[in-house]
Amino acid sequence: MRIYTLLERNLAWYWRTNVAVLLGVATATGVLGGAALVGESVRASLRDLVIERLGNTDSIVTRAGFFREELAAAFQPAAPIIVMDGVVEHEASGMRATGVQIYGLDERFARFQGQPGDAPRGREVWLSAALARELGAKAGDEVLLRVAKPSAIPLESLHGRKDDVGRTIRLTVGQAGEPLREFSLRPQQGDVRAMYVPLERLQRDLNQAGKINTILVGRTSGEAPLEQRLKQRYTLADVGLRLRVLERPGCLSLESSSAAISDAAAAAAFSAARSLGLSTQPVLTYLANSIRVGKREIPYSVVTALDSRLAPAGEDGITLNDWAARELAAKVGDRAALEYYVWRSDARLHTETAQFRVERIVPLAGDADDPGLAPDYPGITESKSLRDWDPPFPLDMSRIRPADEQYWDRYRTAPKAFVRLARGRALWGTRFGSLTSIRIFPPSAAYDAALRAALDPAQAGLMAIPVRAQSLEAAQGATDFGEYFVYFSFFLMVSALLLTGLFFRLGIEQRTREIGVLRALGFSAVKIRSIFMLEGAVLAVAGTAMGVGAALAYGAIILLGLRSWWIGAVGTRLLSLHASIPSLAIGAAAGTITGLGSVAWTLRGLQPVTPRGLLAGERKNGRLRWRWMAGTVAAVFAAALVVAALNGRLDQAAGFFGAGALLLTAALLFQSVWLHARGLRGIVGLVTLGLRSVQYRPGRSILCIALIASATFVIASLEAFRQDGSSAGTGGFPLLANAELPLIHNPNTAAGRAALNIPPLEGVRFVPFRVRPGDDASCLNLYQPRNPRILAPPPAFLRDARFAFQGALGSATNPWLLLESKLADGAVPAIADANSLEYSLHRKLGEEFELAGVRYRMVAALQDSVFQGELIVSEQNFLRLFPDSQGYRFFLLNAPPGKVGEVARTLSAALSDYGFDVQPTAALLDSFHKVENTYLSTFRALGGLGLVLGTVGLAALLMRNVLERRRELALLRAVGYRRQHLFAIVLAENAFLLSMGLATGAVCAALAAAPAVAARGGHVPVASLGVLLALVAATGIVSSAIATAVALRSGLLGALRSE
């Protein structure tokens, strides 16, 4: 006989209790390990998706505009491709899909991906499975692709072609839904909606022969960083710049394909010239609709702003060439008016006038006869005559005189007038740049290299992006599912541990006399505790081993749920279980430690009892004063957390869980004190007997209350978080729209509507937003938004003060106006939805989000709005930060009640060329709520599991109590009690415990959730919550009644005979 033998005997003999303890530990381990596994599995699944979809792509070189495909040769392995977003229409059915990823690729892509020969050819396109499904397309079907037409000239500049922003291409489906056709550069958990088009075909249709906008770069080892290689190998043409040698006047001319040299490129050009000791002459050439002196005018004249000897001395001076002076009959000192078009940021063409004083008249010869001062304007520069001009703005051809045609024929774009550069920049400078060329004197062969060295290609929009690394980082997820499941499983785990403790306690109580015998036989208390601890350790380890299996099963079930019943929370069926050793180890360690802790906690009560007391079955209770103090401390801390969360000083989730756990602890400690102090003395009647039993074993009773309270807490608090269909987050706009192609014209003006071909719609008003495309920052995107979409509303929208705010910095009455404030440290004020801010961007008010070197400070948080996927900044800041961004791609729409559907249909049809996708704002808001509510359903299911554990605990306790009190109950039968009396007595005890658990859980949930509920407008679904709690109570009572009936079914009178 050895201790080991005794241990073995104990484990086998008390197997029923031990199995219960083991199951408790297994459940706790399973729940925690499973929760951690869910988090890890979601992350790993997102990671796998990214890796699978990127294929061999490690980085990309990309630009908003197009560049030479030869640049791809600088990187190996690499593949040149075109990446765009587009609208695809199935010609036969008319089914239309917006927001489709369009990839132009060829054999080089196939080789790059390790699948030689696997690329579409000719007019054939491949569709991803999801897109084919959405369109109902199959091989051989015709589809129409609508994409933005590339334009080097900014659409929002005078020369941008605003009415011709898109291109439609007819193609034939070659393969649809093949499993390998899932290449995507965009990290997204949902299905890939992509079309793969032959590169050459796309280049031809977009008039971009030999050009691409993206290079896929594979992983290489031992090479210089990609940025460095890019800088060494790019050419000026790749960033839309060119150097022309002008024989006359003998210089280099740096020009841009966009007709305007950006400020960054200009700065680099000056710097490069300085480094070579060359001189520079910045030039800004513009088209004046007329030059008027007195009553005479000449139409459509090129005017150049520069600071050369041709320029006037004064800011308001103008130099005319002698041809112009003659035509205008102008002499030095005359007033001259220049009338010209400008395209303003209000999406309208304005005609403006500037006044000058004729300061000089120069002969049209030498430097003054220089057509090279004007950049190439498509539709103008190459025209043979003035009447052939085809500019994107209105021309009055009747104003053109024969003399003007002769001038064009003889001098082409030679300027008729010159003004000071500063004056010209003030009049015609745009966000795209305020120079049309920079002349470098004298011409130098070294200048090209010097300029490329001085210019950071990223500043010119040509960027190297480590797309794999960024995507993998994003795959860490916006939401840590593991964390949330651990949070919500925490109460389930606590329930399991309480149950473990309860069963172990019952086991110990069952063996109290045995312990007394051991003490009498000379076993010290330490020895006995160590034997029990050893038993507990064996059970904890075995339970943990079982729990690891349970964790895998639990994780698999949760993921199955996320793929099916709860798909609304994740929006993908592509999640799979990844058995992560660290996650399982965490669960196992936590299960073992908490299991042992639970055992140790139960054993702690044995020490103060004398051996004789143990032989008599006596147990001692802990000190009540300690419980009072601990309860008070917990309550105080809970209150502090609630207040901190209410004030926004603490994360709501942390406040909720922290305060909830502390409140539950405090409530249970106070109840423990109350029960130990015989707080139920005053109750009379049959029920009294039952309630006295609650006090007979106060520890057990508290454990039961804790079990029920934990589950109720989870269920009740989740109900408080549930979102209804509130329309406050729509700002009163019934519709919103996203456009695939930018709308440059203002649809609120008659001219704009005419240009856009929108039929008259009474009562319809557009609020156009500028858009910088980026990651969806809403709960619909599982990936961490590294680069969130940015919107900019017009200034008038900010003043309308629509939408409700959850919080704002300072005490602004209209937080929208904070967007226009100038922050001292240069940060850009931004607004986001409170949900996105907290759960996706993980920021608080006042905190910053850095994006491409720009700091966005969160100045206000919208309350449950349609803007959950983006950051919002002022239009002024937007244009400063993203000068290349063109037009408007997001709209809030007002429509008369009752005509909302009609307006949506009409606009979708009228603007179909723009991929204008109109949807009710309420539907978008509902889709966000659906995600949130699905999360809540998921977590409520966990609460339900906790309730099952609570009910099991309650039933076990009830059975145990009845068995222990068989003699007492038998005696009652002997003295005339009927079975229903006993039933009432036992049921009263359980109903009391159940009620206490429900009340404790519900009250603690109400207090802990108060900050979150207040932040959401203070709405509490009292009715549904009441029904839910009533259901929980009814379930508990029914299960208690069944357990009571079962327990009382055995013959009680036999218990008397053993007396």
Add this chain to the structure above:
Amino acid sequence: MLEISNVGKRYPTPRGPLTVLSDVSLSLNRGEAAAIMGPSGSGKSTLLYIAGGLEPPSSGTVTLDRVNPYEAPEKELAAFRNQSVGFVFQDHCLLPQCSVLENVLVPTLVADDRADYPARARELLRQVRLEDRLDHRPAELSGGEKQRVALARALIRQPRLLLADEPTGNLDEASAEMVASLLLELSGGQETILIVVTHNPALAARFPKRYELRHANLHPARA
């Protein structure tokens, strides 16, 4: 020698302290056996537990061979019970999960010596005539047999003091007779001090010294 000197025992109750024993003294030398009788609730078992180191007295001292176990720390007190005292309870208190042999060996699990206890246990079980029931579980034994196992367990460590609390209380006459005989026989053979608490006058009559606990005091039993 067991020396119980002026031992008192009081329990606190809501209505004030309840005195169970008052100024009780008793001396027994090695090999001596005594029976203590008295009505229920008179404090017999309390006295037994105090003598065996299971419950400290409120006043007075208990020494065994001049050692007061209650002056020792918990660990040594446990060792004292293990090494020097054997208990036999009315309700045998066998571990249901262990076999007969294992029950007898339970005290040796915490013994600090390495004697050949299995052999001794077998011998004791032979002496109590249970040599053919070594592997049986308590549930498979009769009341008398269980009590004989308890007796063997009490003697496994060759205690100097054997205390029996109503050892025949739950037994039929024949079994009681057998257990009583074995108690006297085995304790006498080991020169053990034996104290038996009993209601049974026939059992008490077999002891050379008899006492009666009345009004919290120990008196020589009336003939």
